[in-house]
Amino acid sequence: MTQVSEAPERVRPRGERSLRLARLVGAKIGGGLVSLFLVAVLGFLLFRVLPGDPARAMTRGAPVSAEQLAALRHRFGLDQPLWKQFLDFLVNLLHGDLGVSYTYSRPVAELIAERFWPTVLLTGTSTVIAVLLGLWMGTRAAWRHGGTFDRLSSSVALSLWSVPTFWLGLILLMALGVGVGPLPGLFPVSGMSAPDVPPGLLPRVLDTAHHLVLPCVTMVAVVYAQYLMVMRSSLLEEMGEDYLTTARAKGLREDLVRRRHAVPNALLPTVTLIFLHLGLVVAGAITVETVFSWPGLGLLTYEALRGPDLPLLQGTFIVLAGSVIVMNILADLLYHVLDPRVRGS
Numbered sequence: 001m002t003q004v005s006e007a008p009e010r011v012r013p014r015g016e017r018s019l020r021l022a023r024l025v026g027a028k029i030g031g032g033l034v035s036l037f038l039v040a041v042l043g044f045l046l047f048r049v050l051p052g053d054p055a056r057a058m059t060r061g062a063p064v065s066a067e068q069l070a071a072l073r074h075r076f077g078l079d080q081p082l083w084k085q086f087l088d089f090l091v092n093l094l095h096g097d098l099g100v101s102y103t104y105s106r107p108v109a110e111l112i113a114e115r116f117w118p119t120v121l122l123t124g125t126s127t128v129i130a131v132l133l134g135l136w137m138g139t140r141a142a143w144r145h146g147g148t149f150d151r152l153s154s155s156v157a158l159s160l161w162s163v164p165t166f167w168l169g170l171i172l173l174m175a176l177g178v179g180v181g182p183l184p185g186l187f188p189v190s191g192m193s194a195p196d197v198p199p200g201l202l203p204r205v206l207d208t209a210h211h212l213v214l215p216c217v218t219m220v221a222v223v224y225a226q227y228l229m230v231m232r233s234s235l236l237e238e239m240g241e242d243y244l245t246t247a248r249a250k251g252l253r254e255d256l257v258r259r260r261h262a263v264p265n266a267l268l269p270t271v272t273l274i275f276l277h278l279g280l281v282v283a284g285a286i287t288v289e290t291v292f293s294w295p296g297l298g299l300l301t302y303e304a305l306r307g308p309d310l311p312l313l314q315g316t317f318i319v320l321a322g323s324v325i326v327m328n329i330l331a332d333l334l335y336h337v338l339d340p341r342v343r344g345s
Helices: 014-048 054-058 066-075 082-094 108-143 148-162 165-178 201-238 242-249 254-292 297-306 310-338 340-344
Strands: none
Touching: 014 082, 014 310, 108 148, 108 201, 108 254, 108 297, 108 310, 148 201, 165 201, 165 254, 201 254, 242 254, 254 297, 254 310, 297 310
16 A cells, blocks of 8 residues: 655745734734733723822822812813823823823923833843843753752742742841841942942942842842743753753763753743743832832832822833833744744744
8 A cells, every 4th residue: 555645844935934924023013002002091090090189199288279279180181071181191192292290290201211221220130130040040950850959949939939029128128238236237228329429430330239239139039930940840841852862872961961952942931931021020120119219110100109190100000011012022023933833833
């Protein structure tokens, strides 16, 4: 009986692959724009149900008359119908205008631009350290599965992952910032720089790094467990694959088998996880920045909630949610580029 051979897989022309990639990118960007519009709608409606009177918050507790409060509400459009406020908000948003802060009496876009880079410094530094630490520990734990290092590192990581971020920050602040008894604190407890720092680039950099230690350690301790556990799980799945057996049969040393073959294949889920969590890390910095009075977007959001400062809340909410949406789009596109199985589907 003659065996019918399978037809070889059709190789798509370059033009067809480019068209499919353009459609994918367009679909992801379109979905992101729809998500951003829904975020804007949700942000507008959500902050309108917060307790408190923005007009009274703008007076900062000073005694004012009812006429003065009415004038403030009229000035900021708070006396208009809800649908009219929403239309004005959408029109201004399309023009890049996030409104004027009730508390600071400054454009919201200016305030966000000022606080954006301190948040990037904190979250970027903590993310890099957490990724490197998590990948290294996850790789070592998986390669020595069931050993003392595996059990100890997994237990510590899961314990820290379950700790509330603000609670861990307060503990570190009291232990290493305030000090115990006659012992002085080792690190600053608030802010990004000291008022008496000497002039010059190097003293300013060292002073900022000194202030960065406690908030950065707090974020790393809570976040690195995700990368450790995902890397450990991915590498454990790869360790039984045939290509590793073939590499060992060729005479490669165990460390070369791990570095050149097992780890690159196990990195794919972790790389996509990094992009998926970058936006969430920025949003998660609210509690850390509040505890350590770090002058970033997180602290700005907390200050806006105390008002309530509606334009500032809406602006920070859109920026934080937009960062999550953008990172999700990048993660999807990166997964498509890195995984040949996805490209061929």
